[in-house]
Amino acid sequence: MSDLEKQVSAGWSRMGSMLVREGRPHEIPESGTFVNAPVSRGSTVLFPSLEAMNRTDGRSHAHKVVYGAMGSPIQHQLEEMLSRIEGGTHTQVVGSGLAACALPLLAFLGCGDHLLLPDSVYGPTRRFAGTMLQRMGVTTTYYPPTASHDEVLALMRPETKVLFAESPGSHTFEVQDVPMLAEIAHEAGALLMLDNTWGIGVFQPFTHGVDVSIQALSKYPAGHSDVIMGSVTVNDDACWKTVRDAAIQLGLCAGPDDCWLTLRGLRTMGVRLAHQSRSALEIAQWLKTRPEVARVLHPALEDCPGHEFWKRDFTGACGLFGVELQPGISVETTERMIDGLSLFGIGASWGGYESLVLPTTGHIRRVTGEGGPTSATFRLHIGLEDVEDLKTDLARGLDSLQF
Ligand SMILES: *Cc1c(COP(=O)(O)O)cnc(C)c1O
Numbered sequence: 494m495s496d497l498e499k500q501v502s503a504g505w506s507r508m509g510s511m512l513v514r515e516g517r518p519h520e521i522p523e524s525g526t527f528v529n530a531p532v533s534r535g536s537t538v539l540f541p542s543l544e545a546m547n548r549t550d551g552r553s554h555a556h557k558v559v560y561g562a563m564g565s566p567i568q569h570q571l572e573e574m575l576s577r578i579e580g581g582t583h584t585q586v587v588g589s590g591l592a593a594c595a596l597p598l599l600a601f602l603g604c605g606d607h608l609l610l611p612d613s614v615y616g617p618t619r620r621f622a623g624t625m626l627q628r629m630g631v632t633t634t635y636y637p638p639t640a641s642h643d644e645v646l647a648l649m650r651p652e653t654k655v656l657f658a659e660s661p662g663s664h665t666f667e668v669q670d671v672p673m674l675a676e677i678a679h680e681a682g683a684l685l686m687l688d689n690t691w692g693i694g695v696f697q698p699f700t701h702g703v704d705v706s707i708q709a710l711s712k713y714p715a716g717h718s719d720v721i722m723g724s725v726t727v728n729d730d731a732c733w734k735t736v737r738d739a740a741i742q743l744g745l746c747a748g749p750d751d752c753w754l755t756l757r758g759l760r761t762m763g764v765r766l767a768h769q770s771r772s773a774l775e776i777a778q779w780l781k782t783r784p785e786v787a788r789v790l791h792p793a794l795e796d797c798p799g800h801e802f803w804k805r806d807f808t809g810a811c812g813l814f815g816v817e818l819q820p821g822i823s824v825e826t827t828e829r830m831i832d833g834l835s836l837f838g839i840g841a842s843w844g845g846y847e848s849l850v851l852p853t854t855g856h857i858r859r860v861t862g863e864g865g866p867t868s869a870t871f872r873l874h875i876g877l878e879d880v881e882d883l884k885t886d887l888a889r890g891l892d893s894l895q896f
Pocket of ligand 1: 589590591592594615659663688690691709710711712721722723842
């Protein structure tokens with residue numbers, strides 16, 4: 494195995510024992526028990542007396558489960574597991590990845606506050622800032638994801654409460670200098686939030702200064718394209734109180750069956766990703782040798798903006814990356830090529846066991862202009878199919894391109 498193959502997969506392999514052991518019964522009763530924790534579905538929680546119902550044992554009411562909206566046992570087991578994976582202290586699971594982006598923004602921002610979003614941010618997060626947050630009186634400024642220390646600092650205002658990062662960025666894959674962003678945020682008394690969906694488990698957000706880490710669990714944790722769910726993880730009690738109170742106030746929780754499915758998905762996440770990351774690297778390196786390809790936007794390759802930060806801060810890569818074609822290749826021919834692929838499904842989302850392709854040409858920088866690809870681009874998600882079969886399929890498609 495090459496050094497690079499090791500670096501893209503090491504973090505996933507290392508997680509294996511923890512993913513198998515955590516979040517399930519450790520005490521085995523004499524009478525025996527099933528391997529997996531059961532699902533309890535419930536709204537009403539019964540207590541033997543009013544006194545027992547009202548007793549808080551020193552905890553705030555929001556942290557005692559007196560009703561199903563506060564979370565079921567399986568939800569809390571999943572939350573503990575996610576805290577371990579992210580290296581934080583507390584996690585709140587919610588009904589989608591997008592809700593996980595919206596929850597901390599709603600929790601920490603108010604009228605008159607200022608938010609900094611990277612221009613590469615996941616589209617629906619951008620939409621949320623431009624609609625609901627704007628209506629609430631929150632102003633948003635976009636910064637280039639590869640901006641220098643001084644460029645970001647110049648955009649900070651006295652009322653900037655949240656600096657948001659997404660690394661690598663959706664569709665354009667710039668890896669961000671998260672420790673630098675943390676320093677800027679903290680010096681200004683602001684929080685650094687990170688959408689860590691790409692880097693789950695192989696980017697430890699809190700060791701790099703992040704305050705709030707967000708996951709779309711719909712991707713690799715659930716892993717089978719059958720669940721929509723998200724999580725918010727924090728690393729201290731003060732942040733936790735704010736996030737948890739906001740979740741209770743908004744009535745956000747997640748269905749126990751989805752929590753169970755996600756917990757099951759996590760059992761195999763390490764081994765799936767160890768495999769998918771190596772296949773993705775092999776395909777990315779092979780694509781670089783093709784004449785039709787201008788750049789491969791894979792964080793482990795030097796073509797990718799911010800590759801040096803991936804190399805410094807990540808212990809692995811996932812199976813999602815971008816491909817930028819040569820300038821002479823039209824968007825129409827690229828779309829025909831995508832339609833003609835047989836092993837790559839056409840569909841939104843990623844992180845399942847199957848390969849996917851999606852054109853991303855429309856996702857160049859919208860506000861800060863520079864840096865994004867200008868020719869036809871598409872995004873590949875590499876699944877568990879045989880890597881040679883995937884290459885044959887892609888080779889047939891690329892052969893059909895004329896330029
Ligand atoms: C998919 C995704 C989300 C949203 O997750 P959903 O569960 O689909 O709502 C948020 N951020 C990133 C980076 C994503 O890829």
